[in-house]
Amino acid sequence: DTRAIPILINVLEDKSQEPMVRHEAAEALGAIAHEEGIPVLAKFSSDSVVEVAETCQLALERVQWVKDLESCSLKDDNPYKSVDPAPPASSSNVAELKTVLLSEKAALFERYRAMFALRNLRTAPAIKALGSALRCGSALFRHEIAFVLGQLQREEAIPFLKESLEDQNESEMVRHECAEALGSIATDECTEVLGKYLRDEKRVVKESCEIALD
Template sequence: MPSTVEIKRIGAVLCDEARPLPERFRALFTLRNLGGETAIDYIVECFSDQSALLKHECAYCLGQMQDKYAIPKLVTVLKDTKQDTMVRHEAGEALGAIGCNSVMGILKEYCNDPIIEVAETCQLAVERIEWLHSKEKQKESSKNPFSSVDPAPPLTEEDLVVLQRKLLDEKLPLFDRYRAMFSLRNINSDASALALAEGLKCSSALFRHEIAYVLGQMQNAAGIKQLKCNLQQEDENPMVRHECAEALGSIAAQECLHTLQDFTQDKEVVVRESCEVALDMLQYEQSEDFQYADTLVKLS
């Protein structure tokens, strides 16, 4: 286990705004993997950063770490209307990922936030926590092959046609559609990736952004065409375009490289920064490097 001094050195890399963003992202994920209060303190420090993309990723990592120590700061970020929508959304999702009943009050309060992406996120977080403490949860034993903490559990259904129908049915509760989404992701085939890609045409920006995220997790080239389409649409929500860019970086095909290079000068800062980070991820995926979160090794 790294010493406190080593964790502080990694934290210094994360918080150094003069360093390239991809380098800071690698430091962030190194801290996420190490865990502990010192690591969280450095991640939390970045919520005053200029980059909404980095702050959003910090909130995501705090949720994945599932450490209650981060809850007070995540609540503060959710409440802060001066923060970018994607940062507040991710703070709400992180509170749902940590899964404590103690945050139900604040999440329910923000289920009616005027920003629809924040409201929908808090609604999902409430339903996830309710599910965690339900009898249904005790009966289910589904495993997540991607080892991520997701905003909704997968369904036990395995029929692609049924799952896609639920995924695209905008009359169903968003939580149910998310469950279908993660079921399709876990199947992880060309057919399930294509079914998911159809979700990038749905009306909810939050939903489209999550579709892009899971397509990136799958790293299946079948999703490239629709991901590129949404990234290329200038009128698409920036949080969706950003997630499409990062997904293309994870898939790491050659055509992804050219697309990402084309958008490194996009007018939206979060899209430009996402392409920069995605190109670093693509380079990692095409390399023989042992791990992406390699800051500790580099500092050593």
């Protein structure tokens, strides 16, 4: 909704906000994909907080992609109906997609495109490929991997999510998404691991586990 743009711009510009909140504001500007968001996204593409800078870069690429497609109809094969930060890659070859996903040399936007293509496949090998990416790339990249594993709601992802939630040195943004994902998979094993972090020293982790258990 374009009416949200001024509010989102204010949040993104406010450096006293938590990085995670500014990240969500930038991501929302990318999802709305309106020209009005371009200057502010460009401005913060070099923000000192890496997660915010990378989100702005991705959002700018998404706005450009939407603009390029405006004349054609936006073909959407996303079974989750979410507005993703990048469109899926056109390949359906797991090995090929995994190579791009894990490549530290590939552009972040291309790695995101591989990620969403793997998610849309919804096969066990695709989920394992996604899980293997939970320990590489930037914190922003890893949090998005955890997010799509949550959308998939498949037990194959549990060991990967568990490992990252349990890693106290992992970014809290990533651990938060892992907790949410375990909450959406919701097996007994998920309940057990979430219960262990109800008193985590990071507020966002603790609260995510609480909500996930509910």
